[in-house]
Amino acid sequence: MTKATPSVMVVIPARYGSSRFRGKPLVMLGRKPLIQHVYEQAAACRAVTEVLVATDDERIKQAVEGFGGRAVMVAGDYRTGTDRVAGVARMFGGDYFVNLQGDEIPLQPDLLADLIEPFIKGSTGMGTLKRMIDSTEDVHNPSVVKVVTDHLGNAIYFSRAPIPLVRDDPSRRAVGGLHYVHLGLYMYRRDTLLRLASLPTGRLEDAEKLEQLRALEHGIPIRVWETKHASVRVDTPEDVEPVAEKLQQFDVIKQELGALKTAPSR
Numbered sequence: 001m002t003k004a005t006p007s008v009m010v011v012i013p014a015r016y017g018s019s020r021f022r023g024k025p026l027v028m029l030g031r032k033p034l035i036q037h038v039y040e041q042a043a044a045c046r047a048v049t050e051v052l053v054a055t056d057d058e059r060i061k062q063a064v065e066g067f068g069g070r071a072v073m074v075a076g077d078y079r080t081g082t083d084r085v086a087g088v089a090r091m092f093g094g095d096y097f098v099n100l101q102g103d104e105i106p107l108q109p110d111l112l113a114d115l116i117e118p119f120i121k122g123s124t125g126m127g128t129l130k131r132m133i134d135s136t137e138d139v140h141n142p143s144v145v146k147v148v149t150d151h152l153g154n155a156i157y158f159s160r161a162p163i164p165l166v167r168d169d170p171s172r173r174a175v176g177g178l179h180y181v182h183l184g185l186y187m188y189r190r191d192t193l194l195r196l197a198s199l200p201t202g203r204l205e206d207a208e209k210l211e212q213l214r215a216l217e218h219g220i221p222i223r224v225w226e227t228k229h230a231s232v233r234v235d236t237p238e239d240v241e242p243v244a245e246k247l248q249q250f251d252v253i254k255q256e257l258g259a260l261k262t263a264p265s266r
Helices: 034-043 058-066 081-091 110-121 136-140 190-198 203-208 212-217 237-262
Strands: 008-014 050-055 071-073 096-100 104-106 126-132 146-149 155-159 180-189 223-226 231-233
Touching: 008 034, 008 081, 008 110, 034 050, 034 058, 034 096, 034 104, 034 110, 050 058, 050 081, 058 071, 081 096, 081 190, 096 110, 096 190, 104 180, 110 126, 110 180, 110 223, 126 146, 126 190, 155 212, 180 190, 180 231, 203 212, 231 237
Parallel strands: 008 050, 008 096, 050 071, 126 223, 146 180
Antiparallel strands: 096 180, 104 231, 126 180, 146 155
16 A cells, blocks of 8 residues: 655745835736746646645735635734744645745755755754855844754744854854854644644744744754755845846756757767
């Protein structure tokens, strides 16, 4: 008897009224809105069963349906994206849920597989990804969330501050293998997700404005896997132009690689 393939639903929380960037999911990056870039990369991942945008705004819902995606209105006053994903989990069945933040664009679908595949093989209830930081500017940028882990790969702490601080290095530069960025996606088993959403906001979560700290404050372990796949993020209006340029450059590289693969050998 073959084992049933587990269902993995990627939920992309998308709010229109972001305090830092109103209407961000609909901002155009090249010929597509931000939300479409995120959606299409998730849908292309081999480990994903279904992709769904969870929004509170009809304009976003219409935009998603306009490019052939699926969206659902999730009304209510949700504290965070994770709480909105839990709202979706109460509406739909499923084994596993991935919260992919609507402003984090994976440049390759395999980035999601780097989280989903080891998560399903393991026994943890919550997981996420990290990537090595090679930019000293990113270490000190509060918009770039850092993570430190133990030797088993479990999260010790997430912060907007430059952690860990290398005390004896006055230059405070990025150190390879020591400084890691936390990427904007999480994976949950259904019961862990619903439990997390039922917990009160923690003091650390409120101070840093990082929802994952609620889990650590309440004793829910977070397993962190490393990925080497790139992603780009839109935090503020100033990010739009450089992110659009990066996406265009990446598309050119993909087209060139595709042409090399299909070229006849001599």
